[in-house]
Amino acid sequence: MSEQTLFKVTVDNITIEVPAGTTILQAARKIGGAVAPPAMCYYSKLEGSGGKCRTCLVEVSKGSEKDPRPMPKLVASCRTTVMDGMEVKNITSEKVIDARAGIVEFLLLNHPLDCPICDQAGECHLQDLSFEHGKSSTRYEFQRRTFKKHDLGKHIQLHMTRCILCYRCVFTADQLTNKREHGILDRGDHAEIATHIEKSLDNEFIGNVIDVCPVGALTDKTFRFKNRVWFLKPMDAHRNCPTCSGRVTLWNRGDEVFRVTARKDEWGEIEDTPEGKPGWICNTCRFEKKHTNDWIIEGPREISRHSVIAQGHYAGNIGTTKPTETFKAVNDGRAPHLLMDIHNESEVNLPSVRLSEIEGPSHGNTFKNKSKNA
Amino acid sequence: MGVKLLLEKANVPGIRTYDVYRREGGYAAAEKALKEMSIESIVEEVKKSGLRGRGGAGFPAGMKWSFIAKPEGVPRHLVCNADESEPGTFKDRYLMEFLPHLLIEGLLISSYALGSNDTYIYIRGEYAWVADILEEAIVEATKNGWLGKNILGTGFDCMIHVHRGAGAYICGEETALIESLEGKRGNPRIKPPFPAIQGLWMRPTVVNNVETLAAVVPIIKMGGEEYAKIGVGRSTGTKLISACGNINKPGVYEIDMTISVEDFIYSDEYCGGIANGKKLKACIPGGSSVPILPANLLLKTAKGETRYMNYESLSEGGFATGSMMGSGGFIILDEDQCIVKNTLTLARFYRHESCGQCSPCREGTGWMEKILQKIELGKGESSDIDLLWDIQRKIEGNTICPLGDAAAWPVAAAIRHFRDEFEWHINNRELSQTSNFGLQHYADPIHVPA
Numbered sequence A: 001m002s003e004q005t006l007f008k009v010t011v012d013n014i015t016i017e018v019p020a021g022t023t024i025l026q027a028a029r030k031i032g033g034a035v036a037p038p039a040m041c042y043y044s045k046l047e048g049s050g051g052k053c054r055t056c057l058v059e060v061s062k063g064s065e066k067d068p069r070p071m072p073k074l075v076a077s078c079r080t081t082v083m084d085g086m087e088v089k090n091i092t093s094e095k096v097i098d099a100r101a102g103i104v105e106f107l108l109l110n111h112p113l114d115c116p117i118c119d120q121a122g123e124c125h126l127q128d129l130s131f132e133h134g135k136s137s138t139r140y141e142f143q144r145r146t147f148k149k150h151d152l153g154k155h156i157q158l159h160m161t162r163c164i165l166c167y168r169c170v171f172t173a174d175q176l177t178n179k180r181e182h183g184i185l186d187r188g189d190h191a192e193i194a195t196h197i198e199k200s201l202d203n204e205f206i207g208n209v210i211d212v213c214p215v216g217a218l219t220d221k222t223f224r225f226k227n228r229v230w231f232l233k234p235m236d237a238h239r240n241c242p243t244c245s246g247r248v249t250l251w252n253r254g255d256e257v258f259r260v261t262a263r264k265d266e267w268g269e270i271e272d273t274p275e276g277k278p279g280w281i282c283n284t285c286r287f288e289k290k291h292t293n294d295w296i297i298e299g300p301r302e303i304s305r306h307s308v309i310a311q312g313h314y315a316g317n318i319g320t321t322k323p324t325e326t327f328k329a330v331n332d333g334r335a336p337h338l339l340m341d342i343h344n345e346s347e348v349n350l351p352s353v354r355l356s357e358i359e360g361p362s363h364g365n366t367f368k369n370k371s372k373n374a
Numbered sequence B: 001m002g003v004k005l006l007l008e009k010a011n012v013p014g015i016r017t018y019d020v021y022r023r024e025g026g027y028a029a030a031e032k033a034l035k036e037m038s039i040e041s042i043v044e045e046v047k048k049s050g051l052r053g054r055g056g057a058g059f060p061a062g063m064k065w066s067f068i069a070k071p072e073g074v075p076r077h078l079v080c081n082a083d084e085s086e087p088g089t090f091k092d093r094y095l096m097e098f099l100p101h102l103l104i105e106g107l108l109i110s111s112y113a114l115g116s117n118d119t120y121i122y123i124r125g126e127y128a129w130v131a132d133i134l135e136e137a138i139v140e141a142t143k144n145g146w147l148g149k150n151i152l153g154t155g156f157d158c159m160i161h162v163h164r165g166a167g168a169y170i171c172g173e174e175t176a177l178i179e180s181l182e183g184k185r186g187n188p189r190i191k192p193p194f195p196a197i198q199g200l201w202m203r204p205t206v207v208n209n210v211e212t213l214a215a216v217v218p219i220i221k222m223g224g225e226e227y228a229k230i231g232v233g234r235s236t237g238t239k240l241i242s243a244c245g246n247i248n249k250p251g252v253y254e255i256d257m258t259i260s261v262e263d264f265i266y267s268d269e270y271c272g273g274i275a276n277g278k279k280l281k282a283c284i285p286g287g288s289s290v291p292i293l294p295a296n297l298l299l300k301t302a303k304g305e306t307r308y309m310n311y312e313s314l315s316e317g318g319f320a321t322g323s324m325m326g327s328g329g330f331i332i333l334d335e336d337q338c339i340v341k342n343t344l345t346l347a348r349f350y351r352h353e354s355c356g357q358c359s360p361c362r363e364g365t366g367w368m369e370k371i372l373q374k375i376e377l378g379k380g381e382s383s384d385i386d387l388l389w390d391i392q393r394k395i396e397g398n399t400i401c402p403l404g405d406a407a408a409w410p411v412a413a414a415i416r417h418f419r420d421e422f423e424w425h426i427n428n429r430e431l432s433q434t435s436n437f438g439l440q441h442y443a444d445p446i447h448v449p450a
Helices: A024-031 A094-109 A125-133 A168-176 A208-212 A283-288 A364-368 B018-023 B028-036 B039-049 B061-067 B091-098 B100-114 B128-143 B174-181 B210-222 B224-229 B261-266 B295-299 B339-353 B359-376 B383-395 B403-427
Strands: A006-011 A014-019 A057-062 A086-089 A150-152 A156-158 A182-185 A192-195 A218-220 A233-238 A247-253 A256-262 A296-300 B076-082 B116-123 B148-151 B156-164 B205-209 B239-245 B251-255 B280-284 B329-334
Touching (some): A024 A057, A094 B383, A150 A192, A168 A208, A208 A218, A208 A256, B018 B100, B028 B100, B039 B100, B076 B174, B091 B100, B091 B128, B091 B210, B100 B205, B116 B174, B128 B156, B174 B205, B205 B210, B261 B280, B280 B403, B359 B383, B383 B403
Parallel strands (some): A006 A086, B076 B116, B116 B156
Antiparallel strands (some): A182 A192, A233 A247, A233 A296, B239 B251, B280 B329
16 A cells, blocks of 8 residues: 555544545545435446535535635535545534435425335435435425336336436446436426437446436336335345356345345445446346346345344245234234234235236236236 | 726727727737737736626636646636626627627737637527627638737737537536536536636636626736726726616616716616606616615615625625625616516526526425415415525525525525515415505515524
8 A cells, every 4th residue: 555645534523534535425434324424416436426416515614724714605525525634514513404404305395205106115315315314394385397207228217207316327327338328308497317319228237327326216127016125135146247247136035036236335335346346237137137046145135224124024935033922912912903914914915926027017916816927 | 977998999880890990909909918918917917907707706807817727738728708698687798799809809818818729709599690790700800810820920829719508597607618618518517626727628727708808908908007996996997787677778888886876877877767757676786696685775785875886885785785796787676566576587587597407406496486486476375485585595505506596696685675575465465466566665674584
């Protein structure tokens, strides 16, 4: 390691030394926990991303050791580099908390809040953000803007209504593929992600736009409406792929592979491969290798215990064991009307039905005509 | 009569052509600058003149020039911002339309001072005929040896390119302008890095307003110190004001910044008073983005002093009781104008022109427009005023570029100074659809929300 200049930076009264050129956000992420500002548009693996969503705004109460003047405005921590002796206030600043609540309100203004039917629910950054920093209700009383759904080829669906215009997918296409075929059309609140005149996105690495999308605007058509992420058990796996690193997370239920994604770190970003390159995966790995025997399974993926995904691992072949006590016994004698085990009670969740093998989304009929699918 | 430096020859017949312009003493400053002066001394003269950017922010031009990075072997660029899209501002159009050679002379001197061999004029697409005039003037200047290779035998090459925008207000923001000039979507860049370090094609770039660059000509002609003697305090030189609204004589006026606002509105030399014998209600003194001022605060500051048409005096009292010089779009509203409707018009404009890149501006501008529309249609509720105030507060200062601020300030100022009119609209829903609040609020103390 060559000698690097280290800058001392204090975020929320915690001091840390980081190399010169680090952004405030990266320094705060090094400290970790609640000190790290949320980021909806910034993606460290994508060059040029960030600065747009404004959720990572922080107050700089002391510019640097040389120039201790505070910065007049809140700054986007993802695009502001640290100076030696800089003091930053994130959750200790009322201004920041107030501004952030405002940003969350703005982001949710035109968001459909269709979480109950959205495939991103459970791993949605906007859900986390509004839960942590937002208000419980909106003051918006007008019609929300809506868009038609677009199919971007065989595997990806664009649901523009949910989009928060973070531009991550645009940067992904710019930096991973030879030719970007989608972008932003129009401007202002009617701006939309689109291909010019509906066309399909056809590139071996375009599937990664699904992974970078912080909301449910870009979804995997092989997974749409097949399952909720919290019923799935994430497993690290790899295969010898000629085009990509082949290091993925499989989302299983039982021995069924419901979807394949790249491995994501605690900030929701693609993990690096051991060689130190971002572990983007190709479309073949993502959309076509949907059998456990396509993969060499490494073991269960660790999920933060705060995540809803960690709460409800489906009790199938892999996973937690069912408690033997009745609900009544563990619930101080209260009858379990509302706590019934939906997976055992529900008609629309038969373990014998292999959802991942159905063409298109599942319907009530899928479960009624058992003979067809079982 | 005030001093005229820019528009002195504007009425000479045929001044648009090179021959007449040259006969009237044109290109003498360029000759002086290129033949007799060093690059440093030109920058020094501009610094001494105290010339402030005429585009709106009022940043000292000489200082901006001295920030430009000068790495070895990297070309530098000067870009002239002629994307004049601010509602109420049309001074640059006048200047370019009638005195195209003045701008080219200014550009030539500035390009020489900054070392820009390729200089761009980014003109808004709607000024199609002005772009044609400029292109013609460039051809004439090139023919006569003022542009092209080895100008005046100094070894300095300079070419001016006219680039037409496609009708986006946001492309008047310097980094959005640069993006657009590069052929990309006109989204403002995140600063830093500033254009002076990494601008057009990542090369050091200076972006200046048309009027600023034209003002370089009289500065070189008369010397920076002489120029600084005109005007008052830090507002040196002359400023073009495009007066419009309910006045008798709308148009572009050159003022020397020592005139009082009252004189400017009522004297026959300038606006000639309010049209149709009506009374002055309010004024937006610097283009649509700056805070609106009610008549009593426009003519006199909160301290009771006379307000003058210059940078310091117009911003006296901060945003609580003052406004800004801005780009010089002087919009007068008479007693028949409705502040709610006026604010709605501005909010609609900013909603339409927001680039949609950062969330507060993209979502907030649309929200403000909808609420104002509701109030204007007589469906407002009293909580809406506080909501508007809260929205503008959350947009202001939290966006990438100043468009967010520009969208928030008019709404904030309208509520700050005319809250009673908003309340009247909400409390008298039917009446407000047929009649006007007029000048009633001047009897009441003006409420200033926290």
